[in-house]
Amino acid sequence: MSAAAAVDPATDPQLxxxxxxxxxxxxxxxxxxxRVEPDAVLTTAQFDLLSPLLEAEVPLGLRELARAAGVSAPTATRMVDGLEARGLLTRVRSEEDRRAVCLALTExxxxxxxxxxxQVAARRRALFDQLAPAERRAAAKVLARLAAAYEGVEQ
Amino acid sequence: MSAAAAVDPATDPQLxxxxxxxxxxxxxxxxxxxRVEPDAVLTTAQFDLLSPLLEAEVPLGLRELARAAGVSAPTATRMVDGLEARGLLTRVRSEEDRRAVCLALTExxxxxxxxxxxQVAARRRALFDQLAPAERRAAAKVLARLAAAYEGVEQ
DNA sequence: TATTGTTATACTCTATAACTATA
DNA sequence: TATAGTTATAGAGTATAACAATA
Incomplete structure (x- = not known):
């Protein structure tokens, strides 16, 4: 049994x-x-894959996209197949490096x-609207702190 | 375009x-x-499905389990198939109502x-350990508040 | 030899529609 | 007729291993 599993959370009320x-x-x-996603244009996975392309100044390679989305290259290939077929992105062979493909969003x-x-922003905003001003400040601070804390976990 | 989509978040620094x-x-x-899940015994979906059975005093029906996990009945059936084959739960026909099945965890x-x-608790704890005492209190408070706030969203 | 991407293969998660058995 | 569960079917997401093409 791992050390963490041996800890009884009940012994520390704060934990x-x-x-x-x-x-x-x-x-x-x-x-x-x-409640929100049934009618979404893109699934979460598709959104995570395509999202970096919106900021990209230049087309990105498949591996770059896969890494950013946290999926394997074959998974990205498969997803790109579907998204290309739906006309949401273009996949063209790179001229400089014939191994690579250039991925870019269509209109x-x-x-x-x-x-x-x-949609995501609206959901965040709806949550934000539920909070009192002091809670809003506290929430932003805590969430930012937790995001940073994750980086210190497991190296 | 929806009202929410028309809002420019940049106009409200707090938002x-x-x-x-x-x-x-x-x-x-x-x-x-x-980083944590590759070696997990159960996937998240399997854990979500089985978790209520640990607290259950009596065996639960398939629909109950499906609803609690937020999946459809056929999805639950398929998942139960696999979990039963792995010997993690038992599925027996109910005696009182022959339509229903009784699902219970094996040892x-x-x-x-x-x-x-x-594993989940260890991950939470690792995060907790990264925080200063005041941050721990603030985080618990904010997360509880956000959980409650979700209930007020979209009715 | 190393890198980029794809194909082959296999499994899990997911849903809707249609069905069976029981109430 | 209504309910509990399953089967049929289909599709997305996921990975590892093996491959091709290019650097």
Missing amino acids: DAFVTAFDDFVRAAKRARG DGVTAVQQRRA | DAFVTAFDDFVRAAKRARG DGVTAVQQRRA
Whole structure:
């Protein structure tokens, strides 16, 4: 048994409160996601894959996109197949390096990514609107701190 | 275009800070999940499905489990097929209502769920350990508040 | 030899529609 | 007729291993 598994959260009320709140938050977020996503233009995975292309000054390679989205190259290839067939991105062989492909959003692709971003932003905003001013400041601070804390975990 | 999509987050610095922090947090959490889960006994979906059975006093029906996990009945059936084949749960026809099945964890199933819970708890704890005492209190409070706020969104 | 991308293969998660058995 | 569950079918996401083309 690992050291972490041997720890009884009940022995530390602060840890227990943190873990419970975290679990509640994750569950609530999951439920909310389920309510919003059925009619989405892009799935989460597709959005994560395409999103970097909106900021990209130049077309990106498949591996770059795969790494940014946190998926394997074959998975990215397959996803790109579907997205290309739907006319959301273009895949052309690079002239400089004939091994590489250049991936870029089409006009429809840009629209799709922007729509999905707007959906996500709307969801965030709806949550924001539920909070009192002091809570809003506290939430932004805590979430930023937690994001940073993740980087210190498991190296 | 929806009202929400028309809002420019940049016009409200507090909203912008909140949305940015939220996005950073979600991305960091996703990366961390990817680092931990490859060697997990259960996938997230399997864990979500089995988890209620650990607390259940009596065996649960398939629909109950499906609803709790947020998946359709056929999805639950298929998942139960695999979990039953792996010996993690038992599926027996109910005596009182011959339409229903009674689902319960086997000893191995209990171990698997507990292991996964320990993994999740360890991840939460690692994050908790990164925080200063004041940050821990603030985080627990904010996460609980956000979980509650979700319930007020979209009714 | 190393890198980029694809194909082959296999498995999980997901849903809707249609079905069976029971109430 | 309504409910519990399953089967049929289809599609997306996921990975590893093996491959081709190019550097």
